[in-house]
Amino acid sequence: MSALLLDIRPGDEVIVPAFTFVSTVNAFVLRGAQPIFADVRPDTLNVDEQLLPDLISERTRAIIPVHYAGVACEMDAICGVAARVGASVVEDNAHGLFGRYRGRLLGTLGGMATQSFHETKNLTCGEGGALIINDPTYIERAEILREKGTNRSRFYRGQVDKYTWVDVGSSFLPSDILAAYLYAQLEEWTTIQKKRRALWDNYLRELMPWAMQQGVQLPFVPDHCMQSYHMFYLVMPSLTDRQGLIESLRNRGILAVFHYLPLNVSEMGRKLGGVEGQCPVTESVANRLLRLPFYNDLTEGEQSEVIDAVTSFTCGPA
Numbered sequence: 583m584s585a586l587l588l589d590i591r592p593g594d595e596v597i598v599p600a601f602t603f604v605s606t607v608n609a610f611v612l613r614g615a616q617p618i619f620a621d622v623r624p625d626t627l628n629v630d631e632q633l634l635p636d637l638i639s640e641r642t643r644a645i646i647p648v649h650y651a652g653v654a655c656e657m658d659a660i661c662g663v664a665a666r667v668g669a670s671v672v673e674d675n676a677h678g679l680f681g682r683y684r685g686r687l688l689g690t691l692g693g694m695a696t697q698s699f700h701e702t703k704n705l706t707c708g709e710g711g712a713l714i715i716n717d718p719t720y721i722e723r724a725e726i727l728r729e730k731g732t733n734r735s736r737f738y739r740g741q742v743d744k745y746t747w748v749d750v751g752s753s754f755l756p757s758d759i760l761a762a763y764l765y766a767q768l769e770e771w772t773t774i775q776k777k778r779r780a781l782w783d784n785y786l787r788e789l790m791p792w793a794m795q796q797g798v799q800l801p802f803v804p805d806h807c808m809q810s811y812h813m814f815y816l817v818m819p820s821l822t823d824r825q826g827l828i829e830s831l832r833n834r835g836i837l838a839v840f841h842y843l844p845l846n847v848s849e850m851g852r853k854l855g856g857v858e859g860q861c862p863v864t865e866s867v868a869n870r871l872l873r874l875p876f877y878n879d880l881t882e883g884e885q886s887e888v889i890d891a892v893t894s895f896t897c898g899p900a
């Protein structure tokens with residue numbers, strides 16, 4: 583919907599981090615846009631804002647920052663670069679609901695922001711999402727697009743006596759049943775976030791000495807960011823160590839998984855001009871990152887087992 587609202591057309595360029603899920607970029611490629619893959623910062627794994635001035639051009643229509651693991655991107659710098667060429671900023675806030683940047687909620691900083699309620703997220707309805715519109719100029723058309731191109735929302739409000747087809751659109755609305763399932767979690771969001779915060783803090787406290795000894799990188803949250811407690815990841819010293827730890831956890835019945843494969847070297851990314859070596863931080867981190875079990879119902883006992891299994895692992899020689 584955000585790509586439709588921005589009226590993205592063939593030839594337009596959209597800057598996306600190479601370290602993200604395909605949904606971030608698919609929306610724009612479906613409208614014919616050329617994605618420009620940006621590398622990420624080694625500390626937060628968010629798009630490296632310092633690279634943007636070299637990637638932006640008069641063809642850039644949008645920058646899509648992804649708040650990785652719910653830690654904010656450097657939004658002042660990103661919005662500043664976008665404004666210089668009149669490009670829009672659409673936050674991919676799939677991970678970041680309830681996180682903040684300099685006190686402001688993630689999802690409120692770009693012209694638009696997208697949420698995901700996929701099963702891996704803090705709040706979920708299985709498959710689902712939301713579009714947050716901060717720039718009011720998009721609201722009227724958004725109501726039409728999400729209702730299959732009709733002015734049904736105006737009909738519901740009594741502003742027209744029948745509704746009809748007025749624009750392109752699709753069925754972007756979740757079902758009432760899914761919305762109800764999600765709404766119950768929204769009512770309990772403080773409890774959910776408190777629980778996740780306690781689990782996250784516990785991982786950090788318990789794994790820090792091991793990580794320092796083994797040369798393992800833990801998540802970094804800058805002082806001006808409040809994270810959303812979406813994910814706990816480790817960046818291992820090497821691919822061999824990452825695979826070794828995944829295997830060793832699997833042997834103890836614990837599922838730890840890697841994350842995004844760099845978009846620039848994916849099959850589709852290459853067709854769109856991506857090349858190896860284009861995003862060195864992404865390409866290196868993608869080989870070394872793993873996510874530990876982290877979900878709302880994870881018990882303290884289960885988490886202790888995970889911590890025990892992780893700290894029993896020794897990385898190979900550098």
Ligand SMILES: Cc1ncc(COP(=O)(O)O)c(C=O)c1O
Nearest residue numbers: 603605606648674676698700711
């Ligand atoms: C950065 C990012 N964007 C989007 C999504 C999900 O998008 P969708 O809910 O459209 O599948 C995910 C993961 O599920 C994600 O990690």
